């Protein structure tokens with residue numbers, strides 16, 4: 450099990466709230482990715498609004514980029530430590546996948562829209578994940594290796610995150626489907642991420658005439674800056690007589706007016722592509738008479754891209770200055786995810802990107818739920834409930850335990866609890882993974898002392914599996930005892946003591962540690978704290 454913080458949507462149309470979640474372990478062909486950045490795409494808003502079903506609470510986000518932390522036994526594409534861009538899922542085995550068109554994979558819907566309710570829990574409650582094979586609005590996610598593409602160290606996270614969907618869709622539709630030549634004319638309807646990425650890709654191909662239609666003046670200006678040769682407001686485009694004639698048209702809206710505009714503008718023998726994902730069947734009417742003149746109207750998913758082939762290509766274009774996606778991006782701290790979503794809905798910027806680094810849960814609801822859980826533990830919980838609670842909580846990393854922690858016994862009528870109480874146990878001090886004072890006691894004058902006599906030396910911190918959870922565990926140097934910790938909250942962990950003779954009439958000893966401000970902790974003069982360390 451892996452601990453993460455995810456932007457959880459509790460109900461259809463709801464806001465996101467950063468919430469602690471526990472992720473299941475990766476399958477043999479899956480990886481754990483530490484997400485560094487994730488874009489906000491219109492498809493996410495579609496999902497939040499229930500467009501893919503009423504399956505809440507859920508985590509969205511599908512433009513993730515991050516670092517591979519762990520891999521399943523059969524993973525061959527990436528290794529721990531690799532920087533990766535995450536994209537849509539595909540099976541790799543069906544006809545379209547074998548033909549190099551994984552966006553039309555026979556299992557696309559199943560692999561990208563089918564909810565998984567068995568992959569993550571928040572406070573013991575199941576959470577729907579697997580959105581577009583990702584659910585990347587989280588600090589860590591479990592993904593299939595087919596969704597991960599290694600990327601160079603030089604691509605900033607906020608740029609890398611955009612390459613997995615929006616930019617891929619726009620640039621891919623131009624490079625893989627429309628393929629305009631230098632003498633051609635391209636009309637792009639809508640200057641969002643896909644439209645502007647299409648402009649960049651067309652400019653890269655040397656297309657002579659690139660016209661962008663968008664109602665917002667700032668977007669039209671941006672289109673000119675990234676390669677459009679002309680811009681026009683939609684109303685002005687519709688009023689042009691004679692109607693203009695384009696060999697290639699890209700519709701990014703998928704609405705009746707937009708499809709009408711695309712078919713009105715495409716030349717005989719020309720091609721118009723539509724890319725937006727809309728709810729349901731989205732019926733639109735088309736003029737069969739116009740199509741008769743050799744005009745093609747086609748739909749495109751994810752730019753008909755193969756992410757393993759096309760994401761490195763997009764990165765190379767970015768490196769060459771041909772894909773200036775940073776012009777579209779605005780970054781937000783993960784804690785401001787709701788503001789990023791609101792700005793995306795309002796169209797205040799083209800591509801909001803969440804940056805996951807330095808996240809702590811500040812969410813008041815999460816803090817309140819930790820407090821109520823701790824209150825319940827203080828009141829007393831049955832042994833069975835304690836074991837179940839311990840199993841349901843997220844793992845902690847050893848680095849998260851640095852510093853001084855004050856402890857109290859949950860199982861008070863246990864011999865370990867009575868011994869610690871008699872010794873005026875205060876808590877534990879984790880200076881580093883290899884420098885731990887396992888038992889810190891309070892002296893008569895209120896000072897703190899690392900009681901290395903009682904602890905029989907020091908201890909080390911390691912990640913060890915207990916009861917199915919790989920989590921930070923404290924190994925005593927001088928006695929066969931290991932304490933395993935899981936996360937109750939940002940500054941609170943639940944510990945359980947294991948090892949020879951640690952049970953009292955079959956009962957394990959549980960305790961809570963709460964992170965407190967650093968204070969001096971003296972070493973016992975008679976026993977050097979390093980005496981038992983190897």
Ligand SMILES: [Zn+2]
Pocket residue numbers: 539540541542543544545546547551553554555556
């Ligand atoms: Zn397939």
Ligand SMILES: [Zn+2]
Pocket residue numbers: 490491492493511614615
């Ligand atoms: Zn998308």
